[in-house]
Amino acid sequence: MADGPLRAAQLPPSQALEFLRQKLNVPTRHWDDLRQEAHARGFMVAGAASEALLADLRQAVDRAIAGELTIKTFRKEFDAIVAKHGWVHHGAPGWRSDLIYTVNMAMAHSAGRYARMTTPEALEMFPYWEYVHNTCLHPRPQHVAWSGTILRADDPWWNTHFPPNGWRCHCEVRVISERMLRQSGRMLSQAPPINALPWRNKRTGEILYVPEGIDPGFAYNPGKAWKEGKAAHIGPVPAAEDAGPAHAPAPHPAAPEPTAIRPGATPLHDVPDLHRDRARQESVLRLRDHPVGNVEAGVVPDAVRQALGSDTASVRLSGETMEKQIEKHGDLSEADYRLVPQVLAGPHVVARQDDRRLLLFHHDGQLYRAAVKATADGSENYLLSFHRTTKEKARKALRNLPILSGDLEALPEDVEADDDE
Incomplete structure (x- = not known):
């Protein structure tokens, strides 16, 4: 194929390494201390507030991009660095090292590809780009929908949608002459609409508008930000424990035409069941892979909504809760997490823990327990915990609690459960 040398799999690491090596080290306390384009000029690892720690992590990433470390050997390097500095980080070591490896590799190679694809010679030979979704374990429906979109290389759509477009996104851009x-008998596509949806940073309370289908923090083109020097100002992380971001917030990507913006997400329960439940399942699994932000995990029946005193049936799952899930219920499988929407939608037993908190039990060959709480103003519901259990443990949990609906004794017995309730 004529454009083979420009494909990601054959790209030499020189541009990717150049992208990494021009960055400044930025010690941070939180993943969002740098915003979008600022990552094109600043190297950070969330929570790595020590310059020495960050320098060692950066050296390991550099070796990985240079091809000296595989993901397996990078894990060993990560463990050694953590032990050397006594770093207490969020998430299990294997999960955290994989995330650092995959995100930095993806961003560096994306910037390198963009630099190679936008040389005058490349643009003359290949004036069109195609969005390509590659097969993966948890495909994002929106990314699948974009696959096959062919646009001019200078189309503004690429400013926000040049992949990766989320944590562990495997999409790429293919050049076309x-x-x-x-x-091929194909034609240029119309740029997909950029539906801007509100996303709330639970730590700061800030509301940002993020294009639908893109994870918070990924709505920018790393190569273009690097090439054009559009990164935000970068400064040292504040010393105070409760200090704000380490820089002035990066400018938000240019807003699309007003007709393309839909300022608010269509609730998932307003779309067909097949897509609705699949989307929720994939959202929960992506949050398990990277517990940041929050997602809609499911909806509860109207009777449960009323018992919660909530204005909405939607139940959200936060990254903070998922981190606790990983720590306390690490044996839960993908199949278990895919049942979350079903557990919420069809509880067999509902009990009240307090005015705005309920326990839900659902049997699906195995008894599951979930705790759901409504916010004080009733505007949101959150899933606080989810795990396998047994009737014996459920009886203890329900002791002295008002049962609102269902009969525990009518459910089948279980043979296994999490040890930590």
């Missing part, structure tokens, strides 16, 4: 376009 005039001849290739003619021979």
